Amino acid sequence: MKKLIAIVAVALATTVAANAQIGIFGGFTSSNTNIKDTQTKNISLYHAGVAYKFELGPIVVLQPALAYQVKGTQLNNIDKTEGKDWQYKNGFVELSLGLQLGIDLAVVRPFGVLEPFIGYKVTGNEKWDPNNVGGSVTQVTNKFEYGFGVGGGVELFDHVQLSVQWFKNLGPLVKQEGDSGSTPTGNFQGIKFTLGLFF
Numbered sequence: 001m002k003k004l005i006a007i008v009a010v011a012l013a014t015t016v017a018a019n020a021q022i023g024i025f026g027g028f029t030s031s032n033t034n035i036k037d038t039q040t041k042n043i044s045l046y047h048a049g050v051a052y053k054f055e056l057g058p059i060v061v062l063q064p065a066l067a068y069q070v071k072g073t074q075l076n077n078i079d080k081t082e083g084k085d086w087q088y089k090n091g092f093v094e095l096s097l098g099l100q101l102g103i104d105l106a107v108v109r110p111f112g113v114l115e116p117f118i119g120y121k122v123t124g125n126e127k128w129d130p131n132n133v134g135g136s137v138t139q140v141t142n143k144f145e146y147g148f149g150v151g152g153g154v155e156l157f158d159h160v161q162l163s164v165q166w167f168k169n170l171g172p173l174v175k176q177e178g179d180s181g182s183t184p185t186g187n188f189q190g191i192k193f194t195l196g197l198f199f
Contacts (some may be wrong), residue, residue: 009149020054025161025196031071033088033173034186039076042088042190046070049094053198061111069119070170071188090124091140092189102155109155113163119145121169141174149192 026048032040051066056062073087094117102111111158147170153163169187 013060020052021158021198023051023053023161023196023198025049025065025067025194027049027192027194028193029070029190031073031190033073033080033188041073041074041076043074043089045072045089047192047194051098051196051198057175059101061098061100061102063113065094065096065098065099067094067096067121068092069094069192070123071190073188088125090121092145093119094118094119094145096149107157109158110152111155112152113150113165115151115165115167117145117147117149117167119147142172145169145188146171147187153194159198161194161198163194163196165192165194166190167192 027046028043029045029047031045032042034040046069047069048068049065051063053061053063068091070089070091072087074104075086075088096115096117098113098115100111100113102109121141124141147168149165149167151163151165152163155161166189168189171187173187
């Protein structure tokens with residue numbers, strides 16, 4: 001019995017490896033967030049990383065990925081004395097698991113994708129002064145993030161992927177400190193366009 005299990009495991013691993021590819025990807029991110037009593041706008045950012053794609057069947061593909069993803073928003077007229085806008089940005093190392101369902105049409109494979117992710121903040125600015133009272137109220141962005149993306153794309157010749165996703169971070173944007181009425185309560189969401197090359 002043990003030998004049979006070992007043979008099946010080796011056969012499965014060999015099949016997965018034969019249908020697996022390593023890739024690199026990068027693209028454009030348009031990100032925003034909802035912050036209480038504050039006007040915000042989308043800002044243009046970016047993402048890049050590496051992925052591992054393997055087929056589980058004729059229509060199912062799993063694609064785990066590790067990426068550096070920058071998210072943020074533009075806060076309008078945050079400095080009331082000078083009428084300036086300010087961009088709030090955070091860079092995350094994200095680990096995601098993309099589940100793709102598609103149809104292989106030889107040279108092209110259209111697919112839909114659901115991609116849950118977790119991440120950890122490694123860069124960013126954290127100054128926030130909602131009332132402009134002559135000093136900064138420092139809010140600490142939650143370093144841990146989690147959420148999901150949903151979208152679709154097309155793969156060409158088994159090597160080139162083009163995709164678009166809408167993503168949503170879940171949970172609070174910042175740790176609650178002090179007056180909760182002046183604390184940003186939204187979280188990042190937006191659209192990302194990605195080009196991937198697989199080898």
